[in-house]
Amino acid sequence: MKNGYRITDAHAHVFPDKIAEKATEGISHFYDLPMQYHGRVAEMLENGTAAGIDHFLVCSPATTVTQVHSINSFLASCAAAYPMCTAFGTLHPYAENVEADFQQLRSLQLRGVKLHPDFQNFPIDDPRAYPMYEMIQSSGLPILMHMGDAKSDFSHPYRLAMILRQFPKLRIIAAHFGGWGQWKEANAILQPDERLRFDTSSSLPFLPPEEIRKLLSHFGAENCFFGVDYPMWDYRKELERFFALELSDSENRAILSENLEAFLDESYS
Template sequence: MPQYIIDAHTHIFPRKIAAKAASSIGEFYSLDMQFDGMTHELLEEGDRCGVALFLVCSVATKAEQVSSINDFVASKVNLHPDRLIGLGALHPEMEDPYAEIERIIALGLRGIKLHSDFQCFDINDERMMPVYRRLAERGLPVLFHTGDARYDYSRPEKLARVARAVPELTCIGAHFGGYQRWEEAAQTLCLPNVYVDCSSSLFALGREEALALIDRFGPDKIFFGTDFPMWDCAAELDRLYALRLPQETLDKIFWQNFCRLFSVPVSRLEDYYRAHPQPR
């Protein structure tokens, strides 16, 4: 068992649209969603499974949604500052991304989430390169959805181009760097400024495939993530435990890497587990 657990890839939605948003995502991927994506569901899952901290985000599929999404995510982080760290939204068609980046920082959000398959732009679109440079200057990591055999927008090699062009930008390639394009991810994304998470991958990968990806990227560059509301947290934990990784590797994936990148003090995790003792 890990000492602590952080879920580094979750999505939350306002109550009035949560069920519809989750259903739309399920239809997009032809997968059954386990939850509606409301914050209270996420926190209840955390208490049930012993997850102390969540990285939360929501994707803007239209430019006009950006401001309200960032306000919503920030409001939930402010309500649950001990449990949530938030990422902001941007969109390639918005008029002034630089002003929104400053507002994201003022809201207390800690990075950006982009989903180029939903937002219909190439990760390495020239319009985004100056935005990536500004994000790097302002110290904001970017969590990129990567991979999907149906689309080319989010190919791992396109993220690799960005990572090489803006080496100061901290990039996180979701889904082991490329959902359904894991071989391409392994060949292109082993770069100094690229991390990956294991969300929405272990259900589809065999044990040897998953171990090969962990070995390729290295245990210091991987985060645990459930892709809530898509997957049940307990099932995702079981999938990772089933790989029979060394304790040292588990601790890096579950919490140490995240704490290092996002400057989370260990005392923050200790406070949660002190209040919520976990069976060992």
Template sequence: MIIDFHAHIYPAKIAEKASKNIGLFYNTQMCYDGSPEKLLESGRKIGVEKYIVHSTATVAHQVEAINNYIISEVNLHKEFVGFGTIHPDYEDFENELKRIKSLGLRGIKLHPDFQKFQVDTPGMDDVYEVIAELKMPVLVHAGDYRYDFSGPKRILHVLEKHPSLIVVAAHFGGYTEWDNAMEYLVGQRVWFDTSSTLWKLPVEKADGMIKSHGFEKFLFGSDYPMWDHEDELKRFLRLSLSPEEREAILYKNAEKLLSE
């Protein structure tokens, strides 16, 4: 059994284009087009039974439509656990967050680099407080040495300011900024996911971060449509983990986080 904690999905109409644009942003070739059907197909090959699915609103007026899309996909596929989107410029955030929670979404995904805001901006404080009150975990894209939106130090500010907010910092806490993740986030009250990291981070460094931070705070994620599930699992299995630690990261930790 595997839970994929980090999967993006897009409506059929825009899947191909959205996937291509993200490939350009990260200067890489995407494995898939971002459709829910291909996600299920790719994950099935390695035994994924649950997927945390999300999509990001890059402008405020897309928020409701994207949340409605995620809700409809969750209703269509029993394998999906939906995380909604919110945008710093979306004014009625309190009602929208309550609405999506009541319709079954379980958390919020933020991508500050796409949404162009610094994750620790005071403008998000009230939003984080409502999310924390609703007990919805936030999965936040973390890090990118080319930008200054979501780096580990900024995520640490959010953790310090919002002690009851549950935060998952994607990509071992800092995509292409793993030294900063080590300095600012390892040992903190934050979860990490493994997505889009193991292709680049040397095995010994990844092992070291898991040891220092604690395997019980790591979640397996594919970052679909960026990667193929079989390849991501292969990279994951190169880590020096005990069978118990492996099981925890592949699904038990995610089960625990979602039951909180």
């Protein structure tokens, strides 16, 4: 809790302790950005809780097709060990047997699917990914989709718009306000939609408060989740940036925890 609000980090990356440092270094290198933490679960819980975070949506995309099973088992073990963690699994659209991977993900009771087109090297709207989207759509589980990249257009908002048209029931959280570094494009291309949500992660440090407020009013505060993109940013500073937006009490409550809880509950209805 902070300032009287229950708070969920809707976008946290975790890795098994043994590889956490290396994995985090890889992300730091990919984005040419320094990382605040190392990607270990215990470290996330310690720093997050100290800053006021009550709940964590943890995920980790598989960068190669062979990692899917072990990553999903690891993520499920985090959710099992820590009641304050909800875990999304991962899939890779080019894996040999995406159907078996998805069955495993479901049997582990993971609550959604994290995809990262730029790390995983596929354009969001690649027809080879369609069978995967088909399966996810019929399950009702949401996708947490990384959005936006400076070097490639694999995760460009226009590609997501295409998939939203092709899969009318697919539920998607478009990370980083719909397009990291492509906030203007995301604002122009992505329209509020009952199955589409957005998270604030890795956006607050880059945009002035008035730009953030514009994005929130375009997408609807009721469709946005607070996310920190652990291990990228300092929990305390991200919360300071969020509260500096001076949103209304109900908007704070909704974005900091209630919107995500309602969205995840819908997966079961």
